[in-house]
Amino acid sequence: MTGRQIITDARNTWCPGCGNFSIQHTLKNVLADIEKKGQSLDNVVLVSGIGCHAKIADYLNINSFYSIHGRAIPVATGIKLANPDLTVICCTGDGDCYAEGLDHLIFAAKRNIDLTVIVHNNRVYGLTTGQYTPTSPRGFKGKSTPLGTMEDPLNPIELMLASGATYIARGYSKKMELLQTLIKEGMDHKGFAFIDVLQICATFFAAADYYTPRVYELVGHDRSDFNAACTKAGEWDYTSDAPIALGAFYQKTSPVFEAKMTERALSAAEREQAIRELLRKRT
Numbered sequence: 001m002t003g004r005q006i007i008t009d010a011r012n013t014w015c016p017g018c019g020n021f022s023i024q025h026t027l028k029n030v031l032a033d034i035e036k037k038g039q040s041l042d043n044v045v046l047v048s049g050i051g052c053h054a055k056i057a058d059y060l061n062i063n064s065f066y067s068i069h070g071r072a073i074p075v076a077t078g079i080k081l082a083n084p085d086l087t088v089i090c091c092t093g094d095g096d097c098y099a100e101g102l103d104h105l106i107f108a109a110k111r112n113i114d115l116t117v118i119v120h121n122n123r124v125y126g127l128t129t130g131q132y133t134p135t136s137p138r139g140f141k142g143k144s145t146p147l148g149t150m151e152d153p154l155n156p157i158e159l160m161l162a163s164g165a166t167y168i169a170r171g172y173s174k175k176m177e178l179l180q181t182l183i184k185e186g187m188d189h190k191g192f193a194f195i196d197v198l199q200i201c202a203t204f205f206a207a208a209d210y211y212t213p214r215v216y217e218l219v220g221h222d223r224s225d226f227n228a229a230c231t232k233a234g235e236w237d238y239t240s241d242a243p244i245a246l247g248a249f250y251q252k253t254s255p256v257f258e259a260k261m262t263e264r265a266l267s268a269a270e271r272e273q274a275i276r277e278l279l280r281k282r283t
Contacts, residue, residue: 003035010058017206019173019199023120024056026179027089030187031062044087047076049096052127052201053120056091070100073108076115084114084258087187094121098134098156109165109192111257116186116193119156122201123238130204137239142204156196157233157249161226166191168229169248172215173199174208178246185248191256198244211244218247226250 006028014020035041046064048054049072057064067075076090097105097119108115124142125131131144135156139148160168167189171179179197186193198215200208214236222228229250236242 003032004041004061006031006041006061008059008061012059013055014052015202017200017202018052019122019197019201020053020056020120022173022176022179023053023091023118023197023199024059026176026183027056027060027118029180030183031060033184043085044089045076045079047072047079047088047090049092049101050127051093051096051120051125052122053091053093053096070096070102071104072096073101073104073115073117076117077104077108077113080114081258081261084262088115089187090115090117092117092119094119094123094135095125095131095133098154102134105194106159106163109160109163109194112164112166112191112254114191114256114258116183116189117195118183118186119194119196120199121156121196122199122205123153123207124201124205126201126204135238136205140205153238155233155238156194158230160194161230161233161250164192165194165250166252166254167193167248168250169193169195170244170246171195171197172211172244172246173197174212175215175217175246178217182248185251189251191254214241214244215246216243218245218249221247221249223248223251226252 041062044062046057046062048057049067050069057066072090072092076088080088123135125133130142132140132142132149135153138152141148167186169182171182182195186195198211200206232245232249236244
């Protein structure tokens with residue numbers, strides 16, 4: 001079977017050196033592997049938010065949906081509930097997901113909806129030219145904080161552990177082989193898969209010199225151990241000089257939300273009867 005051209009011919013407008021290129025090509029490799037196994041990419045849907053990351057919907061030749069700012073996850077949820085047979089990937093940014101869309105992230109994790117959420121975490125609002133986000137380090141100087149932000153960043157890994165996500169991982173755009181493994185694991189996982197991807201913003205937060213000497217891969221870590229996951233998640237607080245763990249922190253099996261919905265679903269005849277009964281009572 002001849003595979004489709006996964007990278008589109010759309011003109012790419014990301015800045016040279018942007019970490020989004022690595023995420024795009026990693027996803028391309030994962031999608032190509034799916035197709036090699038004889039599975040149709042017509043059953044894969046990509047939902048993006050608003051931000052530099054969102055352009056990935058233009059650059060990958062699969063079904064896609066641009067949502068509004070902070071609303072990528074509820075759109076992806078709706079698609080998955082409408083057709084549970086689809087594989088739904090949600091690409092979102094740190095501002096898009098951890099600020100405008102934080103409530104949606106928490107509840108999708110809590111419900112264990114079968115989505116793969118990939119957060120392009122460059123820790124800055126790049127599209128709007130350099131404002132701080134919830135994961136920007138303390139002291140970050142940008143357009144909205146010229147003297148440096150006084151806030152501590154949130155830790156998305158700890159947040160997802162507290163919210164009930166059933167697959168939690170962190171990748172790095174310069175570790176593409178590991179990132180590919182994590183994305184594949186997330187897509188294979190039955191439940192809410194969350195992958196926080198550290199990447200540089202080549203224009204407003206070129207942090208490779210900070211990340212590269214500090215990152216290390218989790219080896220021998222028991223991803224089924226919640227307490228061990230919490231310990232590893234707390235090693236780095238997204239602002240200190242501590243080592244930065246990469247890999248899967250936590251994974252467990254739990255019933256998915258859409259299966260629970262299906263159990264309660266009514267047939268067309270049952271819905272019609274219920275509506276008629278409701279109308280009868282109101283007259």
